[in-house]
Amino acid sequence: MVEQQAAERDADQVPEFADHRGIWVYVQQRGGVAAPVSWQLLGVARQMAQEIGVPVASIVLGHDVAHLAKQAVEYGADQVYVIDDPVLESYRTQAYAHGIAGLIQRHKPEIVLYGSTVQGRDVAGAVATLVRTGLAADATELSIEQEGHLLHASRPDFGGKLMSTILCKRHRPQMATCRQGVFPVPPRDPKRKGEVIPEALGLREDEVLTQVVEFVPETRHVDLSNAEIIISGGRGLGGPKAFDMLFDLAESLDAVVGASRAAVMAGWIPYQHQVGQTGQTVRPKIYVACGISGAIQHLVGMQDSDVIIAINTDPEAPMLKLADYAIVGDMFQIIPALTQELRAMRQNGHSENAAGPALENDPVSA
């Protein structure tokens, strides 16, 4: 008991970290193309850095990635640390974590942010262990305290029932993986100037224990985070076959198909389509929920959509209460009719850009 109190007292003291300075953002890339979350996080990093008066740096690892350093500057980095090495051609935990940990030990940032993507989570967990510091997972809100430059990384817990704020008081850097699609991409300024700092990896190919054999791109396009319209299906669909109906509707709208956890767990549609707490957070212009009752885990992943349309037979479904437009009826009749209607409207010269002009601009896709 006494020890626990002592531990809590220790935890309340923020030591001096004068030698740690600046906010870093990890630029996630594959084949020289950056993941959008890398730029989204530069925006929020820039805001926090301005509040406390420190520089923002990006870290770029890869092979032939000089163009990404330039992009990072244009999106708001003051400095870019670049490790360009053939060993980093493909993402591999060991090599990337080694590179990032080395940069952190040499240059001592006070904060490092990563996307909470598969790659971001993979590398951040390893880096946190190498440098022995705290790592908050999947933050959806970030803020900074003037006093001690303490990062408040807040995240949904237990399927979004609770939000919790994670602090890392006694270790630097403070690290967090952050959800993609939550923070807006800052404006890009091609004239912006920044400093590019080349760094060495210090690891040979024969020291790396893994080897990427092949990357097989997903054939069916599932880019939920950048979709303007999402057509999502849930348990109410009753089986995998009914998703064809949603793909048809999605095609007539240039939309992307999403799914609830129940539908994914039932094996009706791959995980890549899952929206919600354990899937992706989305904020499209229009979200159409078909046969999704609206478990809280799902709602937290889509409730910031500009317009929500819900079709369900159960008038008491929480999704219908959240929706802007609630249709109580049989989706197995309504959806095919809707697809036909939309195809007819398109043929008659209606807008190709459905919903575009009538709705507000979405900062994420802007």
Add this chain to the structure above:
Amino acid sequence: MHAVVSIKQVPDTAEVRIDPRTNTMIRTGVPSIVNPDDRHAIEEAVRLKEKFGGRVTVVTMGPPQAREALREAISYGADDAILCSDRRFAGADTLATSYALWKAVLKIAEIEPIDLVLCGRQALDGDTGQVPPGLATRLGWPQLTSVLKLDEVDFAGRSIQVHRAVEGGVEIVKSKLPCVITCTREINVLRYATFPNMVRAARYQPSLWDKTDLGIDDESQIGLRGSPTIVSKVWAPLRRQRGTTQVIDGSDPQEAARSLARILMGEPAEEAPVVAERGTDG
């Protein structure tokens, strides 16, 4: 073949309670289950045992009640189960948890060398996915996260090839053994516990290892003290206030479809059906 599966017992329900003093979750009294992703890790290990022979050891860190999760793992076909439990482990974040599990894996390896450690991709409660990378990094073993499929397993040649679910596709990676693998739910289809395994599980007593058994002298690495992160605040999220819901009668599917089509094309639902001037700039 010796596979170690690191599992976590998680609260089953939406019944989340928080200790207002420590801002940590109260797990006592809440019904618990084996974390769903971890069940797939156990299943995969048992399948490897069926194919190659060998043993499956399951390990967890948690309070005494986590024994139940280990018994469940035995019922799915694991051979041995170890509970790492000590009052001083309490309050551990992912860094402190991976430290204790690392010590446990080292001790298990002393008993019998390990070919691979399997974990679930993420836990239902914390949802961090950080413990397996922590464990792999401490062991100095490769980590293969978010694995969809074990493609080629070659225990004699000390290598494994897996399919990983990554952004935009599937990555096929070859790794040296031993390594740490985190399993997605796509990796296999769960099977029911067999009757003999259920009987065995009911009588099974997991080994109990405390911090002394794990050879942990340095308490600054474990529990609350070994945890760089703290939860400072827990609150119920505010829902964004949305406007009122407009209910559309779906009893006539054609009419409902027409109303919806107008909304989707950016035209207010109430307006007349033919409003061609809006949105024709596209």
